[in-house]
Amino acid sequence: xxxxTTAKTYLNHINGEWVSSLNEEVEASINPANKNEIxxxxxxxIKEDLxxxxxxAHGAKKSWRKMxxxxxxxxxxxxxxxxxxxxxxxxxxxxxxxxxTLPEAKGETARGVAILRYYAGExxxxxxxxxxxxxxxALMFTRRTPLxxxxxxxxxxxPVAIPIWKIAPALVYGNTVVFKPATEAAVTAAKVVECFxxxxxxxGVVNFVTGSGSVIGQQLIDHPLLDAITFTGSENVGKRxxxxxxxxxxxxxxxMGGKNPVIVTKDADLDAAVEAVISGxxxxxxxxxxxxxxxxxxxxxxxxxVEKLVQETKKITVGDGLKEGIWMGPCASESQFNTVKKYxxxxxxxxxxxITGGETLTGEEFDKGFYITPAIFGNxxxxxxxxxxxxxxxxxxxxxxxxxxxxxxxxxxxxxxxxASIFTSHISSLLKFIDDMDAGLVRINAESAGVELQAPFGGxxxxxxxxxxxxxxxxxxxxxxxxxxxxx
Ligand code: NDP
Numbered sequence: 001x002x003x004x005t006t007a008k009t010y011l012n013h014i015n016g017e018w019v020s021s022l023n024e025e026v027e028a029s030i031n032p033a034n035k036n037e038i039x040x041x042x043x044x045x046i047k048e049d050l051x052x053x054x055x056x057a058h059g060a061k062k063s064w065r066k067m068x069x070x071x072x073x074x075x076x077x078x079x080x081x082x083x084x085x086x087x088x089x090x091x092x093x094x095x096x097x098x099x100x101t102l103p104e105a106k107g108e109t110a111r112g113v114a115i116l117r118y119y120a121g122e123x124x125x126x127x128x129x130x131x132x133x134x135x136x137x138a139l140m141f142t143r144r145t146p147l148x149x150x151x152x153x154x155x156x157x158x159p160v161a162i163p164i165w166k167i168a169p170a171l172v173y174g175n176t177v178v179f180k181p182a183t184e185a186a187v188t189a190a191k192v193v194e195c196f197x198x199x200x201x202x203x204g205v206v207n208f209v210t211g212s213g214s215v216i217g218q219q220l221i222d223h224p225l226l227d228a229i230t231f232t233g234s235e236n237v238g239k240r241x242x243x244x245x246x247x248x249x250x251x252x253x254x255x256m257g258g259k260n261p262v263i264v265t266k267d268a269d270l271d272a273a274v275e276a277v278i279s280g281x282x283x284x285x286x287x288x289x290x291x292x293x294x295x296x297x298x299x300x301x302x303x304x305x306v307e308k309l310v311q312e313t314k315k316i317t318v319g320d321g322l323k324e325g326i327w328m329g330p331c332a333s334e335s336q337f338n339t340v341k342k343y344x345x346x347x348x349x350x351x352x353x354x355i356t357g358g359e360t361l362t363g364e365e366f367d368k369g370f371y372i373t374p375a376i377f378g379n380x381x382x383x384x385x386x387x388x389x390x391x392x393x394x395x396x397x398x399x400x401x402x403x404x405x406x407x408x409x410x411x412x413x414x415x416x417x418x419x420a421s422i423f424t425s426h427i428s429s430l431l432k433f434i435d436d437m438d439a440g441l442v443r444i445n446a447e448s449a450g451v452e453l454q455a456p457f458g459g460x461x462x463x464x465x466x467x468x469x470x471x472x473x474x475x476x477x478x479x480x481x482x483x484x485x486x487x488x
Pocket of ligand 1: 392
């Protein structure tokens with residue numbers, strides 16, 4: 001990698017100021033489509049920086065909490081407008097920094113705008129309920145109250161949407177935040193924070209610190225001034241968050257991995273199923289926590305489904321996501337690329353059949369990036385690692401089932417329970433699936449990876465801690481309930 005003299009340096013945002021790390025060290029963020037290109041430099045912060053950010057959030061929490069909810073919502077409307085004005089530039093940065101194609105990056109940024117407007121509207125909605133008291137002379141009601149300072153740690157796969165679906169509800173419900181983004185996508189995150197800053201939020205309400213997860217991330221989750229922590233990322237780090245937060249008795253929320261199944265029954269519309277599996281499995285290069293990674297097909301239609309799936313997968317164009325006509329970008333980083341390659345080899349060693357893809361692309365343009373072709377394994381057994389572990393790449397495992405009962409059993413045979421989908425035209429099959437599938441998102445005749453911002457999002461089993469993000473459900477995490485009793 002060459003040092004760039006033109007790439008911009010992005011700062012931390014602490015107590016309303018854009019500041020360098022106290023040690024003045026920076027780290028380059030590189031383009032996974034071209035590892036010689038530096039997208040920007042970010043601060044390689046040290047513990048003192050994080051300490052300052054946390055103190056600032058703590059210092060601002062009283063006045064922010066006192067401000068009315070409606071007024072806090074007005075700030076979010078402003079942020080939404082600023083993000084919308086800068087949508088193209090931010091989406092382009094996202095594509096350059098983590099590789100997803102430009103149309104997907106634009107879609108994600110537009111989603112960020114919509115999330116902001118949704119939570120801005122929350123400013124005008126009720127913050128409690130009146131409950132009849134058994135004392136007829138009393139008034140009893142609940143009021144939502146902010147938690148205080150929220151620590152926010154996000155991954156690189158949705159560098160605009162995930163930070164916003166955490167920061168926006170945290171703010172509107174009256175909390176201040178310390179936000180540590182994934183290093184892999186920290187330039188994009190800095191541009192999101194610029195939108196919050198330009199909306200004129202009071203100082204200390206949104207604080208932003210970049211740097212290593214194991215240093216400042218760990219310090220953030222252990223910090224005594226935090227009142228709650230929300231995390232999306234790997235199970236490994238999630239467990240650390242759980243341990244640290246529960247030892248201090250603070251609220252925490254974890255969204256982690258998935259090994260999301262799609263069931264294709266003998267009466268399914270196979271063309272629709274193929275389209276959904278390709279979209280769910282390979283968009284964003286398979287780097288979605290809701291990505292389809294296991295496809296369980298009833299024996300009667302297995303061969304015809306696989307034939308169509310392979311035919312369509314071979315049409316996928318892989319390349320730099322900024323280029324027109326490219327459907328799938330590179331893996332987001334060298335380490336993701338190596339992980340995917342490792343699982344491709346593992347699948348072969350385990351005895352699965354690599355039907356198509358899984359090749360590292362080479363040649364002038366491809367040598368500079370982390371490109372791999374979308375892979376489909378057949379003959380996969382439930383116990384294989386490629387059927388059990390989250391790969392987070394463009395790899396689909398095909399499994400056979402003799403009937404629906406067995407298909408659901410296979411689908412549930414995983415530690416995870418984030419998202420699951422079924423393709424069927426039988427009402428009894430879909431009702432059984434809804435009842436028996438252990439997943440937080442259960443989708444019928446639709447891809448596993450769709451999420452709507454106004455609906456609860458989250459998983460079961462090892463995918464989540466059970467609390468939900470987005471929509472009205474976010475209020476449960478970002479507030480506490482006070483039950484008020486007034487005797488007349
Ligand atoms: P991590 O869990 O390591 O990273 C997620 C976030 O946690 C990043 O901001 C990271 O910072 C931070 N972090 C890392 N270590 C610590 C720590 N000790 N204390 C506090 N914060 C920490 O995920 P990876 O990016 O390494 O991805 C690894 C795997 O995780 C993927 O292959 C995938 O399987 C899964 N994953 C799941 C996601 C989901 O949406 N459910 C999203 C991303 C990953 P930094 O970037 O500086 O390391």
